[in-house]
Amino acid sequence: MKKFRLxxxxxxxxxxxxxxxxxxxxxxxxxxxxxxxxxxxxxxxxPSEVVRYLTxxxxxxxxxxxxxxxxxxxxxxxxxxAGKRITFHxxxxxxxxxxxxxxxxxxEYTLRRLADPGLASPAGEIFRTAARxxxxxxxxxxxxxxxxxxxxxxxxxxxxxxxxLSSRSPIKxxxxxxxxxxxxxxxxxxxxxxxxxNYWKVDSAGARLPYLDAILLEIQLNRDIELTRFxxxxxxxxxxxxxxxxxxLRRQAPGEAVDAGASLESEMLWFNQSPAAPIxxxxxxxxxxxxxxxxxxxxxxxxxxxxxxxxxxxxxxAGPFSPxxxxxxxxxxxxxxxxxxxxxxxxxxxGFRRREDRLLDAGGHAVxxxxxxxxxxxxxxRIAALLQEDLAKLGIKVNVAALDFPALIERLNHTHDYEACxxxxxxxxxxxxxxxxxWLSSSSHHPWNPRQAKPATPWEADIxxxxxxxxxxxxxxxxxxxxxxxxxxVYEQAPxxxxxxxxxxxxxxxxxxxxxxxxxxPRLLWNAERLYLERPVAGKQ
Amino acid sequence: xxxxxxxxxxxxxxxxxxxxxADWIAPLPYQQQNREEARQSPGPAHWLGSxxxxxxxxxxxxxxxxxSLLLAAAAALLATLIAAAVGVxxxxxxxCADRLLMSLTDLFLSIxxxxxxxxxxxxxxxxxxxxxxxxxxFLLLGLLGWAGAARLxxxxxxxxxxxxxxxxxxxxxxxxxxxxxxxxxxNLTPVLEAQFLLALPAFLxxxxxxGMLGLGVSEPLPSxxxxxxxxxxxGAVAESPWLIAPAVLVLLSLLAMHELFGRxxxxx
Numbered sequence: 001m002k003k004f005r006l007x008x009x010x011x012x013x014x015x016x017x018x019x020x021x022x023x024x025x026x027x028x029x030x031x032x033x034x035x036x037x038x039x040x041x042x043x044x045x046x047p048s049e050v051v052r053y054l055t056x057x058x059x060x061x062x063x064x065x066x067x068x069x070x071x072x073x074x075x076x077x078x079x080x081x082a083g084k085r086i087t088f089h090x091x092x093x094x095x096x097x098x099x100x101x102x103x104x105x106x107x108e109y110t111l112r113r114l115a116d117p118g119l120a121s122p123a124g125e126i127f128r129t130a131a132r133x134x135x136x137x138x139x140x141x142x143x144x145x146x147x148x149x150x151x152x153x154x155x156x157x158x159x160x161x162x163x164x165l166s167s168r169s170p171i172k173x174x175x176x177x178x179x180x181x182x183x184x185x186x187x188x189x190x191x192x193x194x195x196x197x198n199y200w201k202v203d204s205a206g207a208r209l210p211y212l213d214a215i216l217l218e219i220q221l222n223r224d225i226e227l228t229r230f231x232x233x234x235x236x237x238x239x240x241x242x243x244x245x246x247x248x249l250r251r252q253a254p255g256e257a258v259d260a261g262a263s264l265e266s267e268m269l270w271f272n273q274s275p276a277a278p279i280x281x282x283x284x285x286x287x288x289x290x291x292x293x294x295x296x297x298x299x300x301x302x303x304x305x306x307x308x309x310x311x312x313x314x315x316x317x318a319g320p321f322s323p324x325x326x327x328x329x330x331x332x333x334x335x336x337x338x339x340x341x342x343x344x345x346x347x348x349x350x351g352f353r354r355r356e357d358r359l360l361d362a363g364g365h366a367v368x369x370x371x372x373x374x375x376x377x378x379x380x381x382r383i384a385a386l387l388q389e390d391l392a393k394l395g396i397k398v399n400v401a402a403l404d405f406p407a408l409i410e411r412l413n414h415t416h417d418y419e420a421c422x423x424x425x426x427x428x429x430x431x432x433x434x435x436x437x438x439w440l441s442s443s444s445h446h447p448w449n450p451r452q453a454k455p456a457t458p459w460e461a462d463i464x465x466x467x468x469x470x471x472x473x474x475x476x477x478x479x480x481x482x483x484x485x486x487x488x489x490v491y492e493q494a495p496x497x498x499x500x501x502x503x504x505x506x507x508x509x510x511x512x513x514x515x516x517x518x519x520x521x522p523r524l525l526w527n528a529e530r531l532y533l534e535r536p537v538a539g540k541q
Numbered sequence: 542x543x544x545x546x547x548x549x550x551x552x553x554x555x556x557x558x559x560x561x562x563a564d565w566i567a568p569l570p571y572q573q574q575n576r577e578e579a580r581q582s583p584g585p586a587h588w589l590g591s592x593x594x595x596x597x598x599x600x601x602x603x604x605x606x607x608x609s610l611l612l613a614a615a616a617a618l619l620a621t622l623i624a625a626a627v628g629v630x631x632x633x634x635x636x637c638a639d640r641l642l643m644s645l646t647d648l649f650l651s652i653x654x655x656x657x658x659x660x661x662x663x664x665x666x667x668x669x670x671x672x673x674x675x676x677x678x679f680l681l682l683g684l685l686g687w688a689g690a691a692r693l694x695x696x697x698x699x700x701x702x703x704x705x706x707x708x709x710x711x712x713x714x715x716x717x718x719x720x721x722x723x724x725x726x727x728n729l730t731p732v733l734e735a736q737f738l739l740a741l742p743a744f745l746x747x748x749x750x751x752g753m754l755g756l757g758v759s760e761p762l763p764s765x766x767x768x769x770x771x772x773x774x775x776g777a778v779a780e781s782p783w784l785i786a787p788a789v790l791v792l793l794s795l796l797a798m799h800e801l802f803g804r805x806x807x808x809x
Contacts, residue, residue: 224773224774224775227776244774244776244777245774248777248780304576307579308579308594369668372667378770378773381760382593382594384760385574385760386574388572389572389574399669400671400760401759402756403662403663403756404659404663407659407660410663418667419667
C-alpha cells in the first residue's frame with residue numbers, strides 16, 4: 001500500500017521539481033547590426049555569428065572559461081596518424097529541431113558542403129585549404145572518421161566552428177541542433193529565438209536545456225541607447241562595452257558591470273617598411289632601423305595609456321598574444337617600461353642627434369612622421385595625443401591624421417601611402433593559425449611590408465618559418481615553442497609595437513543567472529543553454 | 542530691446558577678444574598634458590576641469606573659440622563674396638552667362654558636401670600640420686558653401702536692376718562697374734549680410750559635425766567641433782555637466798549674432 005502511495009506521489013514530485021527548475025523567461029540583448037546571413041555556413045559578420053552560435057550544433061566546443069575542449073554532439077573523439085585522422089563517436093538519439101534524426105551522414109554532408117568550392121562558405125575555407133579531407137569513413141551511423149591530406153594543427157578546433165546541418169530534413173538549414181531555433185525575424189528590428197524542443201543536452205539534475213524560453217535579439221547600432229536601455233532594465237546583457245561606459249556602469253551599478261580581464265585584442269602601432277611606399281628614402285631608412293623602432297617603443301608610456309585612455313581597464317602589451325590566450329601567451333616577455341633616456345641612447349647609437357628641441361638623423365633631416373588612424377574612435381585619438389607628447393620628449397614631431405575607414409584601408413592595402421599607423425587587431429581567434437595572414441611576409445595583410453616575394457630580412461624569414469612550422473605540427477608543445485620564439489622575435493625587432501590589450505568588458509543584468517563571462521567570443525552567450533532569468537519571488541519586489 | 546542688443550554686442554566682443562587673445566588669456570598651453578591631473582572637476586587649478594589626458598579644458602575652449610569662430614567667419618565671408626560675384630554677374634550679364642553660372646550653382650548645390658569634404662581631407666598630404674589642415678577644411682567649407690546664397694543674390698540683383706534707380710543710372714550712361722559698385726552692391730548689402738549670418742552658423746556646425754565624426758581639426762589643436770565630440774555620450778554629460786560648455790558657447794554666439802545683426806537689419 002505504501003509503495004502504491006509512493007508511486008502515486010511520483011508525478012507530483014516530478015511536477016514540483018520541474019517547477020523549481022530555473023526554466024523560462026525571455027532574455028533580451030542587442031545585436032550591433034543586421035545579420036548578413038542566416039545560413040550558418042555563410043556567416044561572415046558578428047551578428048550572424050551570434051545567431052549561428054545560439055542555433056547551431058557542433059561536434060566539439062572549446063570551453064571559453066577553461067579553454068579546454070569539451071564534447072558536444074561528439075561524445076568522444078580520437079586523433080590519429082600524427083594529426084591526419086580524426087574519429088568522432090556521435091551521441092545517440094539526437095534529433096534536429098524539426099524531429100529529423102542526427103547521425104554520421106549529417107556530419108559528412110555538412111563537411112562536404114563546407115569544403116565545396118562552389119559554395120565558398122567562409123566557415124569552410126580551412127577545409128578547402130590547409131585541412132582538405134581526403135576520405136570519409138562511416139562504419140556505423142554513430143561513428144565517422146575523417147582522413148586529411150596532411151597533418152592539421154589544432155585539428156579539433158575546426159569542429160568548434162563547423163555548424164552541423166541535416167542531410168535529410170525537408171526544411172534544410174532551418175533544422176538546427178543548437179539550444180535555440182529562429183522563431184521570428186523582423187528585418188532591421190529584431191530576431192526572436194525560441195527554445196529548441198529537441199535539444200539534446202540536460203543538466204546535472206536531468207532537466208532538459210536550455211533553461212530560457214526565448215532570446216530576443218534586438219538590432220541596435222547605437223551603443224549609448226543600448227546602455228540606456230540596459231540601465232532601464234529593458235535589456236539584460238551587453239557583450240561588449242567600452243572602458244568609459246563600463247567605468248560609469250561600475251560606479252552606478254557595480255554588480256552589473258562584468259570584467260573578464262584582458263581580451264585577445266591589441267592596440268598597436270607600426271611603421272610602413274614597404275619598398276613600394278611613396279615616401280622619402282631617408283624616412284624609410286628610419287622605419288627599417290631596429291634601433292629607431294625600439295626607441296619609439298621605449299619612449300611610449302603604456303602605463304599612461306592604460307590609466308588615462310582605458311581607465312585602468314587594459315593591460316600593457318608586450319606582444320601579439322595577450323594573457324587571455326592562456327596557452328600561447330609568453331610570460332617571459334615583459335611590456336617595455338617607458339625609459340626616455342634609454343630611447344635617446346639607442347637613437348644616438350644609431351646616428352640620430354639632438355639639435356635644440358628636434359631630433360635629426362645622420363643626414364640632418366628633422367625626424368617627423370605622420371600617424372594615421374581611423375576617425376571616430378575616441379580612444380585611438382587619445383592614444384595618438386599621448387604618443388605625440390611622449391615622442392616630443394625625444395624631439396620627434398608626430399602629425400596625427402584621422403581618416404575614414406575606407407580611406408585608411410586604401411592607404412594600408414593599396415597605395416601604401418602612409419608612414420605609421422595606429423590600429424587594433426580585433427576579432428581574432430585563440431589559435432595562432434588565425435594570425436597566419438598577419439605574420440607571413442607574403443600575405444596581403446602583413447602590416448609593415450605586405451606581399452613580399454621573399455622575406456626582406458632574415459628575421460622575417462624566421463617568422464615565416466616558425467609560423468609554417470607551428471601550422472604543420474600537431475604537437476601542442478612543439479607549436480608553443482615555435483610561437484614563443486616568434487613572440488621573442490617580434491619583441492626584439494618591434495616591427496609592430498604592441499601598446500595595450502583592452503579588457504573584455506560586459507554588462508549582465510541583476511536577474512540573469514548562469515553566466516560564465518569569458519574574454520573569448522561569444523563572451524556571455526557561449527553557454528547560452530545554461531542561462532536563465534531569476535524569477536521574482538511572490539510578494540517580493 | 543536695447544539691453545538685449547547691448548548684451549549680444551558685449552558677448553560677441555568678448556568672444557572675439559578671447560579668440561584673438563587666447564595665447565595670453567589661457568592659463569595653460571592648450572596641448573599641455575598634466576597626466577596626474579586627468580578628469581578633474583572645475584576648480585581653481587582648472588576652471589572648467591581637465592580632460593582625459595589632463596589638459597586644461599578652459600585653455601582648450603579659449604583656443605577652440607579662436608579656431609572655430611575666426612575661421613568660420615573667414616569661410617562665411619569667402620562664401621558670401623563668391624555668392625555675390627556669381628549672383629551679380631549672372632543677373633547683370635543675363636543670357637548665356639546667366640544660364641552657365643546658374644548651372645554651375647545647381648551643380649554645387651547637388652554636391653553632397655560632407656562626402657566631398659571627407660574625400661578631400663583623405664587626399665591631403667598626411668604630414669599637413671594641424672593648423673594648415675584646419676585652414677584647408679574651412680577653405681573648403683567656404684568654397685563649397687556659396688551656391689545657395691548665389692541664387693538669392695541673383696534674384697535680388699535682378700529685382701534691383703529692374704528698379705527705377707537702376708534704370709535711371711543706366712539711362713544716364715553710368716558705366717557697368719560704377720553701376721555695380723556704387724548702386725547695385727550697396728543695395729544688396731542687407732541680402733549679403735543675411736547670407737553671411739546664415740553661413741556662419743552653418744560653417745560652425747559643419748566643423749562641429751566633422752569634429753564629431755573625428756574628421757575635423759586634428760590633435761592636439763582644439764576646436765569647438767572636437768570639444769563637442771566629448772558630448773557624444775549622454776552618460777558622460779550627466780556625470781560632468783561642464784562638458785557642455787562648448788555647446789553653450791556655440792549657442793550663445795549664434796543667438797548673439799542673430800540678435801545683433803538680425804535686429805539691425807530689421808531696423809534698416
